[in-house]
Amino acid sequence: MKTILITGCSSGIGYYCAKQLQKRGYQVIASCRNVDDVRALNEQGITCVQLDYTDTDSIEQGLADALAFSGGKLDALFNNGAYGQPGAVEDLPVAALRRQFETNVFGWHHLTQLVCKKMRQQGHGRIIQNSSVLGLVTLPYRGAYNASKFALEGLTDTLRLELQGSGVYISLIEPGPISSRFRDNALHAFLTSGIDIEKSAHRDNYLAQQRRLESTSGPQPFTLGPEAVYKRLVHALESQRPQARYYVTTPTYLFGFLKRILPSSWLDWVLTKSR
Template identity: 35%
Template sequence: MKKVALITGASAGMGKETAKLLTQNDYNVYGAARRLEKMEDLKAFGVKPIAMDITKDETIVACVKQILDETNGHIDILVNSAGFGSHGAIEDVPIKDAKYQLEVNVFGAMRLTQLVLPSMRENKFGKIVNISSVGGKLAGPLGGWYHASKFALEGLSDSLRNEVRPFGIDVILIEPGAIKSEWSKIAYDNLIKTSGRGAYKAMASKFANVIKNSDDKSSAPSVIAELIKKAIELRNPRARYAKGHLAKPILFIKKITSDKLMDKILASQIK
């Protein structure tokens, strides 16, 4: 019997590439996203698109119910790939925007996780993949709320991993480096809109240029898709995997560097 995979954020980037790769490797794949039209091309690969807004509970519940009804109670793999980066100085970002960042990147992923766990426990099998970031271990200026969401996802994943292991369920964190996606444009636009004027204008302008030029060196999203496939197919996967442009060097430097020195390194990147 084919393993059933539910992948959020399947309309673009890492989510879309993962949906393609898994369905090409004999998985029964459901791709979920707000923009149903952006997943039309996935049908040719055999992916089943479902419209779902990760911030609206009724659509999350309906999505899980539909899949469980169609697969005789199976969602074997959940890939929480839906997410975005809202940038701007903490002083400038409206709290309603900060809450939305956390709603998408944290609460939506955990609500979906809550809904798939009962069937995974019953089937004594499950793989939950949470897409974090190197920004879940290292926080720089002008991305406070984004970093907060990824730090939260890291902590929740650590707790969850130890809660569900006795039921035959693995929780896997993926920490990408720079990946070609819609993320950079969204982050750039939000940064300029939020902090492009006022006290943080100079810093925002320099950091916006860093974001704008990042896609030139970024890794293809297929790199992360292949990593996810590898991780879910291991009998005993590691808790964390890092890949993509500069992911491992950044995490290594963070591990061995003091906070004071790390602050200087980050400041040098936006001079």
């Protein structure tokens, strides 16, 4: 039985993948930041540990708890827990940017380091990073999230080169819009960011974004369910030759292609219209 640790399992992609991989025969150890979510998953029969990316001690204890459940081995890690911090770059408080990187980059990096050490000792393992189309291109008012995913892409590409010959493989999954609680979490991050909306040159755009995030209307165009990510995750876990990158959703394929062929000024126009 293969063992996998999945982070960010309270909802969305992490929750779906944890359930499906358990059905597939994996020993799944899920993780959540909130104690109530940990308890809820355990009650559903999914082994879950507490792991908060912003807390070094929590990361180390969460991994130790996961290894205790798995008998000391770990075949795979799916780094998934993240959130998006909205806001124009010129308005973004340093504290808000720092919180974004603590969750989306530094916490992932620390957990990945610890897991790499374990997998090198085993002589095998898979690490899958759930990135984003916004690790390939940028959209306005998503500077913090863009930057965190660009950083993740750079770290992961470098690590892939450094892991060659170790038996440990690392892949990136790059989804566009996926059905989840991402908008709810982004709205909370925006409202607690410390940005003074009324004094900002971007006031009108902020109010429009807030209305969009608060909207209860259906998902945005091209949105897929978490099963689209799960399909790529299974390939990254089980293929003899896992890919370096897995595109998910039409926007990822489209923007990945446009970035390769368009001059920057043309791509900027497209991205501005896509926000």
